[in-house]
Amino acid sequence: MTKEISNRQAYFHYHIENKYVAGIVLLGTEVKSIREGKVSFNDAFCLFDKKELWLRGMYIAEYSHGTVNNHIAVHDRKLLLSKRELQRLQAALREKGLAIVPLKVFFNEKSLVKVEIGVGRGKKLHDKRETLKQKDTDREIKRYLK
Numbered sequence: 001m002t003k004e005i006s007n008r009q010a011y012f013h014y015h016i017e018n019k020y021v022a023g024i025v026l027l028g029t030e031v032k033s034i035r036e037g038k039v040s041f042n043d044a045f046c047l048f049d050k051k052e053l054w055l056r057g058m059y060i061a062e063y064s065h066g067t068v069n070n071h072i073a074v075h076d077r078k079l080l081l082s083k084r085e086l087q088r089l090q091a092a093l094r095e096k097g098l099a100i101v102p103l104k105v106f107f108n109e110k111s112l113v114k115v116e117i118g119v120g121r122g123k124k125l126h127d128k129r130e131t132l133k134q135k136d137t138d139r140e141i142k143r144y145l146k
Helices: 008-013 028-035 083-094 125-145
Strands: 004-006 014-024 045-049 052-056 077-080 098-107 113-122
Touching (some): 008 113, 008 125, 014 083, 028 098, 045 083, 052 083
Antiparallel strands (some): 014 077, 014 113, 045 052, 045 098, 052 077
16 A cells, blocks of 8 residues: 655745655554545645754645544644755755745555655746646647547
8 A cells, every 4th residue: 555645835835955764653543545646735844943954834634533542633743854955945045035844744665654845846826837837738649648
């Protein structure tokens, strides 16, 4: 089972320059909700706090069969990266206009939840229009090839 939930809006709003795969600290009911695919990336972003990288704003629905030990749907979750990767990300954030955004959540071969994050530069309005035009032309080409 390779369930993968991706953040398509991130590619629309950002030019992704680098990608990293990070572990994430989760509770048991959060993992079960992710297996069901109940994750939303709306307003999700990454930030540094005391040399640790945190994922803020990612919505993981409460587990349907959870008891009183169920998790809170939106809270800060710690991302697990090596020290060298964290230093690279901090250096990238110092550069103007860069942000760290979550790109997808998936299970690796050991059934551990991983988050792919990307360092991206925000797109201007004309870049977004160009992306939409490209998407439309690709759709037209596929329609004619069928």
